[in-house]
Every structure is written in structure tokens, then in C-alpha cells.
Amino acid sequence: MNSPSNFFISENNVPFIDYFKFGISVDCVIFGYSKGRVRILLIERDADPFKNSWALPGDLVSLNSNLDDAANDVLKNLTGIDNIFMEQFYSFGEMDRHPAGRVVTVGYYSLVENKNYNPVASSWAKSIQWFDIYNLPELAFDHKKIVMRGIQTLKRRVRYRPVGFELLPVKFTLTELQDLYEALLDSKFDKPNFRKKILSMDLLIPLNETQGNVSHRPAKLYKFDEKRYELLKDDGFVFDI
Amino acid sequence: MNSPSNFFISENNVPFIDYFKFGISVDCVIFGYSKGRVRILLIERDADPFKNSWALPGDLVSLNSNLDDAANDVLKNLTGIDNIFMEQFYSFGEMDRHPAGRVVTVGYYSLVENKNYNPVASSWAKSIQWFDIYNLPELAFDHKKIVMRGIQTLKRRVRYRPVGFELLPVKFTLTELQDLYEALLDSKFDKPNFRKKILSMDLLIPLNETQGNVSHRPAKLYKFDEKRYELLKDDGFVFDI
């Protein structure tokens, strides 16, 4: 089934096969977080087109790979990052968006904790770097547009799904959580109220540990209760910051 | 630029041109509303593959059309419906989803008021019909999956964007609006409280008209204030039912 059948002729008398000339690509907007700043991961291309330009990790999809797999493969090949939560957010199909032909690209986004992932440029990525989302370089193709829509999607989704936890270490303090949300949503919350709200959701498991190596009273550590979230979700529960 | 250049060879030694064998299609989930029920529009196919099956209005995209235009054209060709608000929601790219070759489809959804649109089957649509979303027939391709995700998207978006108004006539009563939201969200609201909430948003313009032809006290008519919505939106206002 991988080669289009010649059987069908469309109504405009264009042979069916003439429709099968698209390229499909995936592009990944990878959000990272550290020291109160949200960043995205860009690669410096070492291949035409747009050689030497900064771009999103992305590539053409082969005929025998589905979209989700392709997105994961691309990320692994170009950055070494493997096996992370990744979600589709929008597809871009302007006619002139790729100089080599007609390519529709599917945008994916993901969130990773900076410390845990040490991306290494590989394949045709010459170098790789985290950029502050408010201070991006010129980007290849229409990647600026893709990034912008990715940021918009993240800001919206982070409010009603607990995706933010992907950006923190497994064990975290409530202040770290608050700092993260303040960075993501670019706003400030009252500290006592924030912790009251988040704890009342009953989605955090308090640990019998405190943070170490701080020059003040160490805060209690918590971890996210994924099992409970899965249960609550089924009952129509909405996570809401 | 419409034919892929032979210049580039991918790293796996697959000629660049071998990636350009995808078909792209668009499929439209058109929501309609009347008599307290939410429906979607399906066509009965009069062309292979899946001839005689019910399916979403959709078609392959040609090389010289962008996605949004293609979605609008498809809808116009198959149903006669033209010039309506339409929004992309997800892309589907499983390898075996189309028997004629590798086709990635981009899902669009729209909301229309039943009365205003009298869809007529044309092109290769044999017939056309509204189906209750809770009582759908067997569908061609993976259209069941597309519909399900479309419904899920609608239910989510309708809560924080005033898309619901697309489903009502320009002039409507508050009870009609409430009935619509109750049908969309499959729930019940307290009448006085619903009207208080919606009116306090200051997004409705009260008209000096009342509904006619009813055997009881006629309700006041309102219309949606789009200009004001655009203004509020810029200030970070979130519509929230």
C-alpha cells in the first residue's frame, strides 16, 4: 500500500498519483527550564537548505514511519534526547514554506528538565543550544511562526493540564513549583495561596525529605502523584492553576 | 519549487525525492445545532475507496493549495457550504489509514447553525446528512477517530472561547444560548445564574426586539458583541462558561 494506486482519477482529470507528491516533516519545539527561565532547544543546521542557520530539530518523515515515531526519532538523532513526553500541536502547510518542494510539517512540543538532558549535536546538526524564548535568533524556514504557536499552546495547556511537572526533577519543593509556573505564565502568585491551592488538589505526595545545601530553612520535598492524576482525570477533574 | 529538487540526498542514502510521495488531505468535522441536539455533517461517498460509506467531507489537497483554503474548498464542493469559520485541530498520520497510499490528513472543525445552511450533496458525494453525535453510523477510513478527537476539542474550546455563538442565529434569546451550552457540554445550569454570568461578561448587546410566535411571554433578543470581544481578548480576558 505504500505506493499510490493508479486506479483512481480525481474529478478534475488529474491522475490520482499526481496528488502524492508531498513531503511531510516533523518539527519539535523542546521547552527546557532552569534558573527561572524557559528556553527552547535549537540546532545549527549543517545541511542544505538553510545550512548554518538556527532551526528547530526536525526532518522529513519517511514513508514507513508514523508521525509520533518520526518526531521521537528526529529528536533522538539530532539531540540524543530519547523517550520523552511529546505532543502534537499544529500543522503548517503554506505552499512556499520549503525551498525543496511542497512540505507540510507537523509541530510537536515537549518539556524537559534541563539538568537531566545534555543534548549533543549529531547527524546533520552542527551545534545545539538552548535559547531563552524571549531572545531567539533568526530561524530557518517558517520556524519562527512554529515556535510562536508552540509557546502560545504551552501557555494555554499548562493551565489546565499538569504538564509543568515534566520540567521539574522528580522531587521538588513547592517554591520551585511556584517559580516554574511564574516563569511559564509570566506572572506572580501569592506564596501561601499558591501552596494552599496546589496542595488542596491532592496531587502531590509529601516526602520525608527536605532539600539540602541551602543556607536557610530547607523546604520539604514533594513528588507528583501520577496514578492519582490518572484516576481523577477519568472523573472529569480539571487541573487548573 | 513545486517539484522536489534532486539536489539533496538524505543521510540514509535515500534520494531526497523519495520522501516526496505523501498525499495530504483535509477532513472537516462540521458541527450543527438544532432543537437542542448537536450533530455533525456526513457525506455518503460515491467514489472509491469506501464507495457508499459514510465519511467526513474531505479530499486530497492539490500541490497548489494551502491547507486552510483546501478545507474551505472541500466543504464548498461537497456540501455547498461556503465562507464559514473553520479551525484546524489535529493531524492524523498512521501508515495504514488510506488504502490508496500514504496519506496524512489534517482535521478541521467548524460550527454552523443548521437552519442557515442547507447542504446539498455535490461532486462525488452521493448524499449528505446530519447525524447526532451520540448516534453515528459506521465511518470510512479512520474517520471515527477523527470525529472523536474533534468532539473532544470542541468540548474543551467551547469553554474558553465564545465559539458557541457560531451555532446560533445572529439574534437569540438567553434561553436559547443556555440550551446550546447545555447540549454542547451535556450538563444543566441554573437559569437565573446562567444569565447573570453571561450578562456580566458584557459581551451581549440587548436588542429592542423580542421573539415572536411563542405561546408565552416572549424573551428579549440579544446579539453577540464581536468588536468588544476582540478588544477584551487583547487585554487577556478569558471567556469562561
Next chain:
DNA sequence: AAAACTTTAAGTAAAAAATACTATAAGTTA
């Protein structure tokens, strides 16, 4: 080892919003 300092963490009071309910007004039909 006490004082100063910083941050966590618990608590409380006021304001706002959501919810539940009651009453009245405006029209239609018998």
C-alpha cells in the same frame, strides 16, 4: 551561644464569586 536573617509554613480575615432558591412581571390561552 545569642542575635540577626532568610525562607518555610500555618492561619485568619475580608472580598468576590458561585450556587441555590424565591418572588414578581409579562405575555398567552381558555
Next chain:
DNA sequence: TAACTTATAGTATTTTTTACTTAAAGTTTT
């Protein structure tokens, strides 16, 4: 004119949000 239906206004109660205060726990400085 009375009975009826639905729109619309109003009120009281509960819950949630927001703003602010205070105490506790640890570190650093003197």
C-alpha cells in the same frame, strides 16, 4: 378575567479567591 407559562429580578447562603499576619525552622554572623 382566570389560569398558565416563561422571562426576569432579587436575595440569602455557601464556597472560593485574595490579601495579609504570624509563627516556626534552619543558617549565618557577631
